[in-house]
Amino acid sequence: MPRPKLSPPSTLIVSLCALLLVGGAFVADLFGARQRQLDSGAQQLDFHSRMLAEHVARSFDSIEILLDELRPQISELRPWWTWTPQEGHEVLRSRLTRSLPAIRHLIVFDAEGQQRFTSFALPPPQITVADRPYFAHLRDGASRSHYGPYVGRNSKRSTYAIARRLDFPDGTFAGALMIAIEPDYFEEFCASTRPYEEFEAALVNALGRVIGRCRPTAERGGMDGTGEDFRRVLAGGIFTALPDDFAATRFETPEHVLVIAPAPGHPDLRVVSAAPKERLLAQWRAQALQSALLGAAALVALGLAGLMIRRQVRDIRRYAKQLQTHRDTLAARVHEATAELEERRRDAEVMAEAKSRFLAAASHDLRQPLQALRLFAGRLGKDTEEEERELLGQRIRQAVEAMSEQLEGLLQLSRLDMSNVEAQPVSLPVEQLFAKLAATYCPLADAFGVRLVFSARGRVVHSDPVLLARLLGNLIHNAIKFSPHGTVLVCARWGAAGATRIEVRDNGAGIAEKYQKAIFEEFFQLKNRAREAHAGLGLGLSIVSRIARLLDTPIELRSRSGAGAAFALRLPAASASAAGQPASSPAAEAELLLIGPPGSGCRTFAKRAAEWGYRVAHADGVAAARPLLAAGAIPIAFPDARRNDPDELASLLIAHPGIVIHPEGEDISGAGPYHLSLPLKPASVRALLRSLHAASLKKTLPS
Template sequence: MKLRWGVRARVMLAAILPMLVLAVVLTVSYTSSRLADFHNELEARGKAVARQLAAASEFPVFSGNHRSLQQLAGGAMAEEDVAGLRIVDRSGRTLASAGILDPLLMPPDGPLAPAPWVERRGATLRIVEPIRPRPLDLDADPTAFTVAAGTQASAPPLGSVVLDFSLDRLYARRTELLWQSASIGLLVLLGSLVLASHLSKGVSRPIRRVADIVLEIGAGEMHRRVEPLGGGSLQRLAEGVNEMARRLADAREDMAREIEQATAELRTRKNEAERANLAKSRFLAAASHDLRQPMHALGLFIAELQQYQLPQPTRGLVRQIAASADAMEKLLDSLLDISRLDAGVLRPTLRVFALRPMLTRIVAAHEPAAAERGLRLGLRASEVWVRSDPLLLERIVSNLISNALRYTREGGVLLACRRQGDGLVRIEVRDSGTGIPLERQEVIFQEFVQLDNAERSRDKGLGLGLAIVKRLAELLDHRLTLRSAPGRGSVFAIALPRTEPLDAGEAAPEPRPPGDLGGVRIAVVDDDPLVCAGTASLLASWGCEVEAAASSAALFERIANADWRPALVISDLRLQGPLDGLDVVRELRERLAEPTLPAVLITGDTGADMLALTRDSGIPVLHKPVRPARLRALINRQLEYAAGEDDDA
């Protein structure tokens, strides 16, 4: 395992370890040399005592003077450290003894030692000293009995002195010495610990300080700096850290300045873009409003004109004028749809309804176009009920059918609907047309994308149809899919939630043949006399009984005076005077005590405020220029709903 030591611990270890080793070595060598000295000294003293005793015992042993020997033994016991002694003769017999001899050492009554010897066991040092006769100098003085110095080494010993010397003092000394050395060692250790700690602090404190400052700088306190750390590497470290912090702070300031500049620039650009977008929306709204008014009147007049018996050349001309006006209306419609969908002001009104009647109507509406192109247009629809916004769904399917017809040269187009397993209904538009390559199947849903109109001929549309379809499908939360291959036709499909059929009352056959407006009473309010007259004469040409008024007041007056109740009211949304179209409808419903009186609002306004206002009212709005066919379809539908509600009631 690798130890993870800090600077301080390392410095401490480096300082203490040699001291510790030195202390141990010194203590051991000092103690052992002192003990050896003491031991030698003790042994020398023991030997000296034994030698003296042996010398003094020579004559009493020789003369057999036991008492004197015993006295000598007793006297020797007074010597320090003597534990016991015995004087034995040549045959090993004890002549005198004192103290206690160690019984475990070689017995003193064994064979006589020819030379002095020393043996040690435990705390006892045994010294055996032979007693040797000394030569007599008989010549010197016959009266003085002097003994010559020295012993006769060659003469056999007379006996020996066995002396047990106690080493207890030596051991006591050793313990004392050990304690002393241990204390000194401990003191040295403590001293070196204090010193090392002091030293390590000197090294680790500045490093820790630098580390703390680096952490603070890392946490964003760019103004922090390391104060001078003395000198050498530590000072270089401090300077390096300070320099790094300065550069970091500079870099951060630069970056912040750049971000601020970029943000300001972006904000300006965004504001500019928003202003431009707003200006564009305003321009679009204003332009479409101004365009719608004359287009609307034009449409109405053309429709009326077509109902007269005209000479052949004029008929052709009127047809061409109608076609041109129709194309222009379609373009205006598409632009308006896109801008309304983008502005998010269109809200779906979900209802439960039977799908087949709607699909039948769509097919019927496209039959003329199919016939014109020599294509078959078929319908295969099962009896299913769905939940969706019928108007918006109809726009989706119509768009897909007109595309299918437009991009198919031969063969046909089939509109089909069938149940899916997961509670959904799938509406499919199949064609045998040109098909769409896989890599283009996504882009065709973008605005103004057309695969086959490089010259951007307006006769071939704008490239907005599928963009509108996609936005509508998203708005309704219906999944839109496409399967296609070049030369093998296309299948556009939309999946929507299936529901249980409503009760029979709701599905009852309509009392009035659909599309027949003969005798239907309609009130029209429009302050533009041209539009008012145009609408009135168009409605009249469909067989309606029309009451047209240029203001709300005029309409209320006529209703009050005559015994005439409208079945439906059509009003321009923006009227001169205090009331707008919505107010007129509400007031009329109140005066006639008919809160569900069918109504249609017509407007050239595309402003979000106006759209939001009408959306909440639940009254359908047609945008100018209103195509006669669309107006007729809407009148029919409103009357159908009203009839349905009456039946329910």
């Protein structure tokens, strides 16, 4: 039987049918892949929600354990209702830990609901929580209670309360121990683990009220919706039609998917997560786009011709743009050259004017001691008595010293201006630098009746030791001169990015804001407008300014009239190994100097202090301790030291407040205001050390 021939119309129909069949299969597979991708994205969303719920459960379990441990402990040493506000604040603050970022506040309320102690404020704010449901629940006999979200009266922000009942020894209600949750911890943890930027989640209570919310990246900084129903908050309120029973764990709208994961062990807490379907289907869309691109391959040939024409037009435009750029560049160079010439002309005029002022001031200041020398020499040529000759000799020496000081200042200024001085930075321990400065300027400070204090904190900087010593020396000299019978503090502090900030602070008359730039000019003297020779030449801060430029560090000045002055410079840190000594830890808040024979308990105390982060020195007696206290260490005298030199120890403690350790029951009259009896309680010792260190810094100079 002959094979039938297909006519052209029949072939076209078959081809169209085949095309439709293949196209239909392609579309069906495409939509099937879409549903599978959507289910996979929903499973990922559910997995992430369960992970967040488990994290919430672990955080709340840790808080529950902390409360259960703390409730009996706060009455272990002394009943909490007998604490002072200071004691209560220290106990609660010491129990806070960085490993529990979910905790905002730790608070104790009395039986009337009054706030007694807090971990964040001293004295505690006067508020009452007698009307709060969690407090009423505890007062009615419950041992524990949860409540929230609600707006806290301390922070005026949304929080969630976890509380424990406190009882008196007779079992009656004494108050409540409460932890206020920080809702932001949920968003911080969620933001670090979110699978994509559009992901959002909320920690809600049994009623669906938002305790904490993890907002999409685009909404960070807006309202977090705490306290609201999550159905009106998530995805712009698209889930408002959801039922109240939350029996299902997954809901969908045409644009979003929502899953609910309970927190294990906490039936009143849930994590609700939502994501747009567009984000869940991003991979599917990419695959669909690739398929569509295959159909567009036929258009490439047509595009090639247009591309070649476009390339020619683009080349023409590029050449025209290059010509325009060359013309603009030439005009800019001409303008820059003209501006540079004008700037150099102005600089030359300023330098000429400064040179004229310099010569006028220098000649005036040098003429005064020369005229004095001429007068004194003339009087020596006459018949004078022995006493008058001695007086004239003293005045001649003073005039010569004034001229020498002025010439030395001019010479230093000239060397710095010649630009042939270069900084030679090395690894420089600040303690060594301060020791040299103390040896140089402490006698001058004693002569002026000024207390000169150095605090190095074991820092190591990278700088030129000679130039830095000269810069700090000029600042210290000025501070001593202008702070009679006051205090000058030279300290090294932690700066930004690991740098060291060195400050020279005094409590003198201060510098008005209008003079704070002029004082760095040559021959400017704030309190010597008459140009008296004995008051100096006014070059100290000019030299400081030039040295600071050589060291590539700006000088910062903070001052106002009547409130002292603080000069500061920031220096880069050097590696500890390069300096030949270990780097200091910022945990060492102060140095301790233990006074007493080594076998009198010093070793045990030193070991415990080292565990607390203090650097410890030791002196066998009071005489050996005095030289070691210049750096501001806190003296701690043991019983043998007090028995051997009671008067010397009392004198030392007047100048350097410290701690006296004595046996229990011993007469401690005259031992100073700070003393501890044996056996020592570590918590009391540590609290007193912190207080002494804070008091010494506060008393040294006003901030």
